Amino acid sequence: MSIGEETVDENESRTRRIQDDRMIGAAVGITMTRYGMSYADASVLLENLAARHRRSVLDLARTITTSRWPTAESFDWARDGSPVGRLEHTADESAAGRLLDLLIETPDLNDLLGAAADLAVESLPGCDYASITVIRDGAPATVASSDERAAKIDELQYNHGQGPCLQAARTDQVVQVPDLSSTTWDLPWKDAAAAIGIHSALALPIASDADIAAALNLFSTRPGAWPASTQAMGEELALYIGSAITLAYRRNLA
Incomplete structure (x- = not known):
């Protein structure tokens, strides 16, 4: 290599480093503005979020300053209702960027969780309704839902003391019911679910540092609506919801 090439x-x-520093600075600035944080606190927050989700701070900064979460319209559908054709498009776009944007932009926890439930419906292939269950002091409650039908199914599960949302929250395990009509589970509420058009359910545990148990509940009008790609995207979304809950509790917004 010649001196000129070097x-x-x-x-x-040097130019790339400056651009990267500006990107991180922009993300820190957004965090400072939205949450009234100092530069040091905002920087620590981004570092902790990046470490929690095994990402670099720069990658997280790109996500915060852009929106790359795919919409359900990005997918084609097979006759059985499963998404096909363009799933490879999600490989580098499933970072839940829009939820991170919401985390930065929405200081109220209730508004944030409501937006997260709506985002699940909009973004996760096969998901028609979504809700978030939180168990505090042993009592479950639906803290957000995209539709009253999701909240109704949650309430039926609470009344019977069993169901995917409760099991996912209590055991920290993913619970999938591909077809409510043919499941071997004893689910007294499944006829009521069928009556309002819900035929499959997927419950994803939400991990947070707060002293609660929680789950992201997904419902579909189609049986067999949960391919591995949808579950993976849903689990990632649940991770970010957990971060949002943790942040809100730490800032006394709950």
Whole structure:
């Protein structure tokens, strides 16, 4: 390499570092503005979020300053209701960027969780309704739902003391019911679910540092609506919801 080539490479490297620093600075600035944090506190928050989700701070900064979460319209559908054709498109876009945007932009926890439930319906292939269950002091409650039908099914599960949302929250395990009509589970509420058009359910545990148990509940009007790709995207979304809950409790917004 000649001296001239080395100088060009050094200049390009310096330019990239400056651009990366500006990207991180923009993300810190958004966090400072939305939450009234100091620069140091906002920087620590981003570092903790990045570590929690095994991402670099720079990657997280890109997500915060852009929106890359795919919509359900990005997918084609097979006759059985499963998404096909464009799933490879989600490989580098499933970082739940829009929920992170909401985390930064929405200081009220209730508004944030409501927006997260709506985002699940909009973004997760096969999901027609969504809700979030939180168990505090042994008592379950639906803290957000995209539709009253989701909240109704949650309430039926609470009344009977069993169901995917309760099991996921209590055991920290994913619970999938591909077809309510043919499941071997004893679910006294499944006829009521069928009556309002719900035929499959997927419950994803939400992990947070707060002293609660929680689950993201997904419902579909189609049987067999939960391919591995949808479950993976839902689990990632649940991770970010957990971060939002943790942040809100730490800032006394709950």
